[in-house]
Amino acid sequence: MRYLRVISIGLGFLLPMVLGCGMTTHEQITQRAISWFVDDGHHDAAVNPASIEHYRSLMTEHWSYVLGGSFFPDWTAALYIRQKGPTFSKKRRERLEAFMFGIISHDVADILWHGHNNKQEGFIRAISLGSMDGHYDAAHSLVDRGAETVLRHGRDANPSLRRWSMPEDDIRAIYQAMGIDLKAKAEGRPLDSLYYCFHRGFVAAQGIELIGSEVFPLYAAQSPVLVEQIENYYRGGVTDMMGWIPHCWKELMRWINTDMELPYGKSFCELVVEEYGDYKDNWAVSYIDAQPPKINSLVSPHNHPVMDTAALSATQEPISMPEVVVTQDEGGITLSVATGPPPASPATAPSPLARRGLVDHIVYGMDCDALTDRYSSVITLSSSVSYAGLGTAVASGRFGGGNQVNLAVSAPFYKTDTVRGAIFIVRDPRQLQGTTQRDIAQAADQTLLGESVAIPVRFGHSLAVLDYNHDGIDDLVVGVPGDGAQQQTYAGKVLVFLGHSGTGLSTEPDYTIQFDASLNHNTQLGEVLRVADLNGDSRLDLLIGAPSYELQANNTCSSSLAQAGAVFGIYSxxxxxxxxxxxxxxxxxxxxxxxxxxxxxxTVDTINGQRTLVVGAPGFKSGPNPLAGKIYGFTLSSIAAPTPQFNIVGTSKFQQLGQ
Structure with a gap:
């Protein structure tokens, strides 16, 4: 075993590397995705409960190799493992497989993040077209860099990110088979291409761990959408990538362990990626005749001015970079931070509550206080399931008739056997008095679960309560905006659970609202739910906001308009x-x-004696001001066609009037 010590390079040099590549974002997504790597009931010879558990254990045991692969810029070939794997030792093969799971995580995330599988709806593309006048490169640069700081700002330092490994001998052999010699040293650099790329990525990632939270305000102020939607944007947000990566890992398991072949033009785990007449996702099949690898661009001169002096001055104290230890063992290389406790954040680093408050202050202009500062008795309902999204929507109603008010709390990413989503019903919230903290799964009298599907569909993203069938008992309306995610239609649907006298809600939905193909254009039906009297019969009706709806070409627009939005009404x-x-x-x-x-x-209100529907469009661009926002008012006197009554337009950039 051979050890080498390398002193980290200067911070001003390393930050462009990490912020240009976005590797700590990939690491975080990979780490989260493992918690969703579960058996979804779709079994074959390669994918079954035992094999899934095997690879979960393999990734846990060789976690540093998974992290190294999560940074790595190129797809590796399953074909290499098929051809060479039988001759490897168990340890060598497992390390290579763990590294490849990380690579697949990186590239599946990139497909969604960059919108390679949808030219208008990927997270970066949406920001570029919605708030940066279509300048994709500028949006790409901002989001790749800004995401690092947003995610770092929202979490504590993560010691598990302080060690990366790479199966060096095998990676060199794969590139050699592609006709690429990575041993050549770049001019003026002491390391060859592979070492240089891997070293600079690791050292830069440690830089983000140290100061990412400090420079967060600089990037957050440039795009409110980045801060608001990085977690839950439906095509390329963190939770979307968390859903797709485990699904594609199962496809990788089939590639490694069977003779399965992929005909040209068929997509890898349903993610169709066609660029310049070629299919990027087929690179996973064979490294022969592949497109030039990304590593070439990573070791070329960096042309992007990533972090300027304003960003560096955002750090309030001198930053001391840790020493990096390089270990070579059995054909692998490991980079790790020298032994000792994780570097402390600067003394001025805010508490988690203060960090949350900074987000609210930047995005909404609001301040943040702890509930315990305002109320003497606070009951906390929590979930033991990581990333469940508990509290995404909350509603109350008399679902059993009578006077007892029930509480409904959603967790759209709640995991049982799969990530189904859940809604917890507490029939008498008063029973929780006298306690300060309870697991909601234990406190709930009833739990409604979503369907078992491969890609999470956000069951319970929104909730509403009304008497849908006029029987005098409240019913619960549930939004499932991600329905159709695996098919990439994102049509969405709305489910209605009827209330019953004395017993409460049905255990299965009684009614489904799911529009036909003419209205299914990234509709995400169920994203926004409200209730109001729409037809003047003094009973509540259902309002469904679909802000992501793609308006098709018609008399009012010559071409389809992504995320123009629409509102639909359903009468009770x-x-x-x-x-x-x-x-x-x-x-x-x-x-x-x-x-x-x-x-x-x-919302619906009475304005000047008329029932008026008020609709917000926070993404509306007014003149040169992106995301200025706009509010529309419609009179409901004509049931068939609500009449435009007034408009209020935002007057400044990023005002997001109507949010």
């Missing part, structure tokens, strides 16, 4: 059909525009 009535495929009301902006997100917020 004594007789309802089990499957509703058309709404009673369609409402669109009279001046639709892409990424306006019409329908993001909704």
């Amino acid at each position: 009535r004594p007789q309802q059909t089990p499957l509703l495929t058309h709404p009673d009301l369609h409402i669109y902006a009279h001046d639709p525009s892409a990424y306006a997100n019409f329908g993001k917020s909704l």
